[in-house]
Amino acid sequence: MKTMLDTNVLISALVFGERTGRLLNMLFESEHELYVSEYIDQEFKEKLMKWILFYLAIKILWSLI
Secondary structure (H helix, E strand, C coil): CEEECCHHHHHHHHHCCHHHHHHHHHHHHCCCEEECCHHHHHHHHHHHHHHHHHHHHHHHHHHHC
């Protein structure tokens, strides 16, 4: 089966894990084919970069306290 996931689902799976993470793992372990459009790929990279920068900023702030 061909499957396409929204950017928010992909980010949630990688950042938070839990249900969406298990969903993504199940897709990779099954015979489903995961498709990503160029738009979703670009949006995913941009949002992931924001999460990484946010995480690093919080980590730096906590180290200063």
